Amino acid sequence: MSEPINANPKIISLEDLPTREAASDITSSANSKAAAFPSSALDSVFPISRSSLDEAYAALLLIAEKKDADGDVEMKEEEAPVLSSGESESGSSDDDEDFEDEEPIDEQEIYDLIASISDPEHPLTLGQLAVVNKPDIHITRSSSADSRGRRQRITRVKVEITPTITHCSLATLIGLGIRVRLERCLPPRYRVEINVKKGTHQSESQVNRQLNDKERVAAACENQQLVGVLSGMLATCK
Structure with a gap:
C-alpha cells in the first residue's frame, strides 16, 4: 500500500451526477450543486495520510482474521424495532395510518446520501469516481x-x-463508510446491505462477508484508527 491504488481514475463531473431535477433544470441544478458542494469541502479533509490508511487497512485485516479464527456464526434476521406506546390490542400501532402516508425513501435519496462521501485516497467523491451509481x-x-x-x-x-x-484494497473501507452513513441517516426499519458489484473485485466474496457481518462492522466502528478515517470520508457529506 505504498503507492496510490489508482492514480488516474475516471472522473465524472459534478453536473453530470444523477439528480431529481427535470432536464430543463439541468443547468441551474449544476450551478446549485457546485455551490452546495464546492471543491474546497474536499480540500479541507485531504490528504488523509498514507500511514492512516495503512493502519486502517491493517485494522480491518485483524478484525477479519479474528472473526475467521473464531468461526462464522449464522446470523438471525433482526426484528424491526416496534414502539410500544400507542400499540393497540390487535398488535398494530395507532400510528399505522400515518406511517402508510409517509413518502418512502427512494433510490435517488439513497444516492444523494452516499454520493458525496469522499474517497479515502483521492480528493473526489464516490459519485465522481462512479464507485456508487x-x-x-x-x-x-x-x-x-x-x-x-x-x-x-x-x-x-x-x-x-x-x-x-479489481484489486482495490480499500473496497472494504469504502463499503464500511457507506454502511455507516446509511445507518446513521435512515430510520431503524431500514436494513442495509452493501456488496461489491459482481465481477468488479478479485476478493468479492470476502469483502461482501466483511461488510455484512454485524459483528465485524461493530468491531470496526470501535477501532479508533478506523473511526478517524471514516470521519474524514464522511466530512464532505451534505
Whole structure:
C-alpha cells in the first residue's frame, strides 16, 4: 500500500451526477450543486495520510482474521424495532395510518446520501469516481409479523459498489463508510446491505462477508484508527 491504488481514475463531473431535477433544470441544478458542494469541502479533509490508511487497512485485516479464527456464526434476521406506546390490542400501532402516508425513501435519496462521501485516497467523491451509481441501488419493501404478532414494515436497501480497480484494497473501507452513513441517516426499519458489484473485485466474496457481518462492522466502528478515517470520508457529506 505504498503507492496510490489508482492514480488516474475516471472522473465524472459534478453536473453530470444523477439528480431529481427535470432536464430543463439541468443547468441551474449544476450551478446549485457546485455551490452546495464546492471543491474546497474536499480540500479541507485531504490528504488523509498514507500511514492512516495503512493502519486502517491493517485494522480491518485483524478484525477479519479474528472473526475467521473464531468461526462464522449464522446470523438471525433482526426484528424491526416496534414502539410500544400507542400499540393497540390487535398488535398494530395507532400510528399505522400515518406511517402508510409517509413518502418512502427512494433510490435517488439513497444516492444523494452516499454520493458525496469522499474517497479515502483521492480528493473526489464516490459519485465522481462512479464507485456508487444510482442504477446499482435497489430498494425492496415488505411487511411481516414479529414473534409477538406485531406488524413490521421492513425496507431493504442494497447498494452495489464498483471499485476503481479489481484489486482495490480499500473496497472494504469504502463499503464500511457507506454502511455507516446509511445507518446513521435512515430510520431503524431500514436494513442495509452493501456488496461489491459482481465481477468488479478479485476478493468479492470476502469483502461482501466483511461488510455484512454485524459483528465485524461493530468491531470496526470501535477501532479508533478506523473511526478517524471514516470521519474524514464522511466530512464532505451534505
